[in-house]
Amino acid sequence: MVAYLLSRIAQTVLTLFVMSVLVFGGLNLVGNPVDVLLSSTATPAERLQVIKSFGLDKPVVEQYWIFLKHALEGNLGNSFVYNQPALTLILQRMPATLELAFVALVMALLIGIPLGVYAGLRPRGLVSKSIMTFSILGFSLPTFWIGLVMIMVFSVYLGWLPASGRGATVSVLGVPLSLFTLSGLAHLVLPAFNLALFKISLVIRITRAGVIETMQLDYVRFARAKGLSEARVVLVHVLKNTLIPLITVIGLELGSLIAFAVVTETIFAWPGMGKLIIDSIAVLDRPVILAYLLITVVMVSIINLVVDILYSIVDPRVRLEGDA
Amino acid sequence: MSGLDTDTTEAGKAAPASVSPLRKTLAALFRDRLALFGIVVVTIIVVAAVLAPLVAPQNPYDLSQLDIMDGRLAPGSHSMDGMLYLLGTDDQGRDLFSAILYGLRISLLVGFLSAGIALVIGASIGLFSAYVGGRTDAALMRIVDIQLSFPSILIALIFLAILGQGVDKIILALVVTQWAYYARTIRGSALIERKRAYVEAARSMALPDRRILFRHILPNCLAPLIVVATMRIAYAIMLEATLSFLGIGLPVTQPSLGLLIANGFNFMLSGDYWISFFPGLALLVLIVAINLIGDALRDILNPRREG
Numbered sequence: 001m002v003a004y005l006l007s008r009i010a011q012t013v014l015t016l017f018v019m020s021v022l023v024f025g026g027l028n029l030v031g032n033p034v035d036v037l038l039s040s041t042a043t044p045a046e047r048l049q050v051i052k053s054f055g056l057d058k059p060v061v062e063q064y065w066i067f068l069k070h071a072l073e074g075n076l077g078n079s080f081v082y083n084q085p086a087l088t089l090i091l092q093r094m095p096a097t098l099e100l101a102f103v104a105l106v107m108a109l110l111i112g113i114p115l116g117v118y119a120g121l122r123p124r125g126l127v128s129k130s131i132m133t134f135s136i137l138g139f140s141l142p143t144f145w146i147g148l149v150m151i152m153v154f155s156v157y158l159g160w161l162p163a164s165g166r167g168a169t170v171s172v173l174g175v176p177l178s179l180f181t182l183s184g185l186a187h188l189v190l191p192a193f194n195l196a197l198f199k200i201s202l203v204i205r206i207t208r209a210g211v212i213e214t215m216q217l218d219y220v221r222f223a224r225a226k227g228l229s230e231a232r233v234v235l236v237h238v239l240k241n242t243l244i245p246l247i248t249v250i251g252l253e254l255g256s257l258i259a260f261a262v263v264t265e266t267i268f269a270w271p272g273m274g275k276l277i278i279d280s281i282a283v284l285d286r287p288v289i290l291a292y293l294l295i296t297v298v299m300v301s302i303i304n305l306v307v308d309i310l311y312s313i314v315d316p317r318v319r320l321e322g323d324a
Numbered sequence: 325m326s327g328l329d330t331d332t333t334e335a336g337k338a339a340p341a342s343v344s345p346l347r348k349t350l351a352a353l354f355r356d357r358l359a360l361f362g363i364v365v366v367t368i369i370v371v372a373a374v375l376a377p378l379v380a381p382q383n384p385y386d387l388s389q390l391d392i393m394d395g396r397l398a399p400g401s402h403s404m405d406g407m408l409y410l411l412g413t414d415d416q417g418r419d420l421f422s423a424i425l426y427g428l429r430i431s432l433l434v435g436f437l438s439a440g441i442a443l444v445i446g447a448s449i450g451l452f453s454a455y456v457g458g459r460t461d462a463a464l465m466r467i468v469d470i471q472l473s474f475p476s477i478l479i480a481l482i483f484l485a486i487l488g489q490g491v492d493k494i495i496l497a498l499v500v501t502q503w504a505y506y507a508r509t510i511r512g513s514a515l516i517e518r519k520r521a522y523v524e525a526a527r528s529m530a531l532p533d534r535r536i537l538f539r540h541i542l543p544n545c546l547a548p549l550i551v552v553a554t555m556r557i558a559y560a561i562m563l564e565a566t567l568s569f570l571g572i573g574l575p576v577t578q579p580s581l582g583l584l585i586a587n588g589f590n591f592m593l594s595g596d597y598w599i600s601f602f603p604g605l606a607l608l609v610l611i612v613a614i615n616l617i618g619d620a621l622r623d624i625l626n627p628r629r630e631g
Binding site (some may be wrong): 026027151156163255258263297300 | 470473474475476477478481482484485486487558562565566569570571572582585588589592593597600601604607608611612615616619
């Protein structure tokens with residue numbers, strides 16, 4: 001277990017290093033942030049001063065070395081635009097994104113699992129066929145477009161739900177959350193459902209496949225032969241085994257939800273880190289871009305690791321590989 | 325779907341079956357009503373997009389044909405000289421129906437080209453990996469695993485943040501995000517095929533490795549690859565639209581569907597829904613149609629299901 005953890009951490013560090021070199025080097029090849037930030041009336045002297053203050057006058061390798069040294073001290077550089085530490089900017093916005101992703105995940109499970117179980121129990125029924133057609137539709141709906149349509153229907157025409165922002169937040173252990181106020185909830189429903197839609201389809205399909213497969217196994221027949229009620233067979237015996245593959249998926253999808261929040265946040269003006277990165281790419285705010293990518297990669301890596309460990313606990317047949 | 329057809333044709337020539345697998349697959353595909361619907365829709369869209377200069381009522385990017393006075397007209401309106409704006413116009417007075425046809429050209433180009441390049445690169449790497457085995461295989465598959473554990477949009481973001489905007493750049497970013505799917509798929513089937521008797525036979529005839537790899541093993545691994553490719557094309561088109569919508573994909577000079585939708589977003593809150601709605605609908609229909617074909621192909625060819 002310890003060897004496994006160490007090798008995974010080493011792998012994550014290596015991934016982070018490769019990515020930071022890639023992004024750092026790459027960003028230096030694309031446009032000059034000074035051109036974007038300075039007004040066209042700036043004098044050459046002002047220009048030089050700005051370049052110097054950002055440390056852009058040094059060779060790229062030296063810039064990277066400085067970045068690396070600071071990064072190890074937990075300093076990912078100051079944003080060119082906000083003139084605040086990039087890390088602070090992102091951490092400020094992280095709760096909003098995590099809240100959105102988490103609520104979307106819960107929605108996907110609460111809607112997807114029952115539908116998937118139903119479709120798996122009666123694969124030939126009309127309702128099941130409709131559910132599966134819906135899931136193809138869910139896979140195909142462009143998230144950003146369906147978000148627009150939802151705003152159009154629920155905010156513009158019906159006027160039921162707000163189209164943008166986060167609403168009132170309550171501080172829970174110092175973290176601002178929308179989940180516990182009415183206005184916050186109203187703001188959360190549309191974006192979270194928008195983000196969840198794609199995942200609902202996925203959960204339906206995996207649950208259905210699992211249920212169909214499990215229903216044919218001997219132990220289910222045996223449970224029936226024992227005279228257990230159908231509800232108990234399905235809810236306890238079948239569902240439990242179906243949930244195992246779901247754990248992996250949930251883990252992977254949580255990472256993907258955090259990344260795809262970029263889209264939903266842009267549409268619903270949700271003040272999370274996804275909106276920050278899109279704005280930062282537009283103005284070439286390198287420290288923020290780099291910090292966002294590094295932090296997201298770390299988060300995804302941690303989630304993946306936790307999922308792998310959980311998986312080995314839930315399913316004893318799975319053994320964690322010790323060697324990298 | 326021309327890429328798909330040529331792939332299966334080659335499989336048909338090389339595979340040692342008595343009935344051409346291509347014909348069998350196509351027959352099954354045409355029997356499936358949903359798949360048939362998908363094929364018809366995709367064909368219509370591709371033909372309309374390719375022939376856009378002939379089919380579209382207007383060249384939406386020829387400024388001399390636009391009239392700013394016709395800006396933001398509702399669907400079904402007419403221009404001063406009687407031309408019908410079937411789906412309305414955008415803020416520049418551009419006929420949306422024409423703009424969608426032209427936009428589809430770019431979306432289809434990016435989707436098919438990126439999926440095609442990723443297929444060639446990914447399949448080559450996967451095939452090579454399965455064939456050489458050992459440490460090289462382990463190392464390559466570790467890279468694939470790591471890459472697939474990250475959300476595709478994150479990888480696309482990384483590359484677009486570095487590369488900037490442009491058709492070539494978004495294709496490159498999409499190839500980078502997708503090759504690993506093909507590599508993993510083909511490696512899985514190649515590992516199984518490698519142990520089959522016909523490969524043994526080919527080896528005993530002292531055929532060169534390259535020939536065994538491409539003429540014997542590859543054709544027998546095509547089925548799952550085709551299924552993955554179909555799904556990936558749809559996904560690539562969607563991802564391109566998403567990235568362009570976010571303003572980090574294609575430049576404004578390459579108005580794909582995503583950019584049309586982004587443009588309409590500004591007018592949506594004032595009730596001019598059509599500028600965003602119809603390009604999105606076109607995108608949705610295209611993606612659903614491709615996915616319907618992919619779904620049917622998956623059932624017909626029945627490869628190992630993706631976990």
